[in-house]
Amino acid sequence: MSVDASLTGPRPERSTAHDVRQRLEHARSSRLTQLQALQETGQSADDHLAATQKSAIEGVLKEIESAFTRVDNGTYGICLGCRKPVPAERLEILPYTPHCVGCQGRSAVL
Numbered sequence: 001m002s003v004d005a006s007l008t009g010p011r012p013e014r015s016t017a018h019d020v021r022q023r024l025e026h027a028r029s030s031r032l033t034q035l036q037a038l039q040e041t042g043q044s045a046d047d048h049l050a051a052t053q054k055s056a057i058e059g060v061l062k063e064i065e066s067a068f069t070r071v072d073n074g075t076y077g078i079c080l081g082c083r084k085p086v087p088a089e090r091l092e093i094l095p096y097t098p099h100c101v102g103c104q105g106r107s108a109v110l
Contacts, residue, residue: 015088020071023095028064031057060096067096079103 015023035057038050070076077086081103090097097104 015091017071017076020076020091020095021068023092024064024067024071027095028061031061031064035061063098064096066098070098081106 035054038053038057041050067076070078077088077091078084079086079100080098082100084100086097086100090101
């Protein structure tokens with residue numbers, strides 16, 4: 001079986017601001033759709049699971065907005081903890097992350 005070279009070939013180190021904005025827009029759109037679907041379920045605000053989900057989605061939306069700000073001010077892709085570049089692979093998976101894996105782990109403990 002052959003492997004598609006486009007899937008295994010070298011990837012660019014850093015994305016352009018346009019590419020980053022597209023990924024962030026997609027992440028924001030997805031979360032807004034999730035939030036709307038959650039609101040359309042008709043679950044009451046007293047429902048603990050629904051409230052927890054809503055809070056988590058709203059938290060990610062705030063992170064996405066912060067990422068747009070970092071793109072605008074030129075600090076996108078720089079870890080807020082150690083000030084080193086966040087690996088491109090991590091940014092592809094979580095385009096709104098403000099931390100490298102090590103600093104994210106340390107901030108979760110604190």
